[in-house]
Amino acid sequence: MTSEPAPRNASNPTATAVTVIGLGPMGRALAGALMTTGQRVTVWNRTPGKADDLAARGAVLAGSPAEALGQAQMAVLCVVDDDAVASVVEQAAGSANLKGLTLVNLTADSPARTRTLADQLGTHGITLLDGAIMTPAAAIGTEATRILYSGPRQAYDEHRDLLAAFGGSAYYLGDGVAAAAIYDVALLSLFWTSIAGLTQALALTRAEGLQPEEFTPHAAAMSQLVTDLLPGLAADFAAERYSGSNSATIDSLAASLNHLRSAFTHSGVTTDVLDAISSVVENAVHAGYGADAPIRLADTLQR
């Protein structure tokens, strides 16, 4: 714990004054994890009544964002969206001196707004450390937690021991403050697109009168295959190795997608997502990439 800093405003010098703002399921889990490791935790939520169990465990309930943040050496924000973040900061900065505060923003936010927020906070002397939580609230405090951080390295190094209260694995992505938000967007788009693939597949099996239970192990094997192939495909993309093989080219994928869409249509299952993939693939064919490997598509998505 050599990097643990002195509290800004402490009555108990062995604990750190940490504030958690936003007490949805995730915010409550984060506050609880900090309390478990012995920090003095102050909490605030826009609507009251969310902090009863935390208060029973000794958390201080602040009456306003200014009161909550004015006491803190590090503050964790986990609110509904960017607008709520901006509102909290405005309210607090209007009536408290927040110079020297590190704000760890674990709200799901966009890369662009994260950059803007870092600049705005800078004018108040606040350092933004941005974070993206990749696991559900129930995982906080356990080995399963995965949180990505980005922002000034000094702020991360200074607070990493405190942040370890959240458990599991923390990944520092670098000084570029938007990196965690970019990863968050990229990973969520991967997650939900994969889930969309699963919903399609399940819909087709049911439409054809087959049992989802029997299909499941095969779907899981296919999903595992994607997981296993992923590092190689990403490495091909990174190295721009786009030469197609006998069995997989953008041309053969175009043909395969037509076959799949026709089978879905015949079974009475909508093809919106397959149509969109097909359109991306056809664009790549028209651009002259038909003989390339499908991972080349990642290249054609950038405008």
Add this chain to the structure above:
Amino acid sequence: MTSEPAPRNASNPTATAVTVIGLGPMGRALAGALMTTGQRVTVWNRTPGKADDLAARGAVLAGSPAEALGQAQMAVLCVVDDDAVASVVEQAAGSANLKGLTLVNLTADSPARTRTLADQLGTHGITLLDGAIMTPAAAIGTEATRILYSGPRQAYDEHRDLLAAFGGSAYYLGDGVAAAAIYDVALLSLFWTSIAGLTQALALTRAEGLQPEEFTPHAAAMSQLVTDLLPGLAADFAAERYSGSNSATIDSLAASLNHLRSAFTHSGVTTDVLDAISSVVENAVHAGYGADAPIRLADTLQR
């Protein structure tokens, strides 16, 4: 090997007369695997010159589909598409008596055409056992092979020892002859939709100037999460357990997708696939399923 049947037309009673039609990379791999286990293999391909290495190993080159199939007790078809299957069967049935033949069709085909083919073959006294190969040609003959079969159980039981030459795991899906084709379509749609998710994610990280190499382990972890969640989601779908949680409802997914699409657009990466998913989700919201869990979407895709 108790279920191995007597050859229909054998000079060597310890081996079985097997024909492989279609000598692309997959067909050649299948024929090679059969030869490795000591079967007498006859091959035919529409265009000549693909069988040289097989002939060197002792395969018989037939001069026509009729000659190839007329000698066979079991025949494996692995040609380019349904039309090629139909063409081979027509040519052969026109000049040879194929009654009693089992045709194992490993051509990628549609569920509807598989049913039609089974009926057509039936008029010639041919039994169709349909199969879907879920692994690349290089895997044939190894532990990695996964092949799904459907069709009359008797035909599968009679030939399973021969089919074991292909290695790995064989799955018999039942008497409904189209089941393997349905699984094939469903699993390929899952695979390619997941890969589309990966290409998007890689495009975003590159557009934002981040290194794909650093992103890869996080993407692999997310893909593994999908694999781990899949059986539970499929079980929820099978049991029609659609109640949403605090953290995941169709409403919250709709909001999240808008956030993702906006971030992609801001980064200059096309959103075709995310737009299509969003449209599916919005339709579910409008149909009144906003408070349900996202897996309910599988239910809304059926028209």
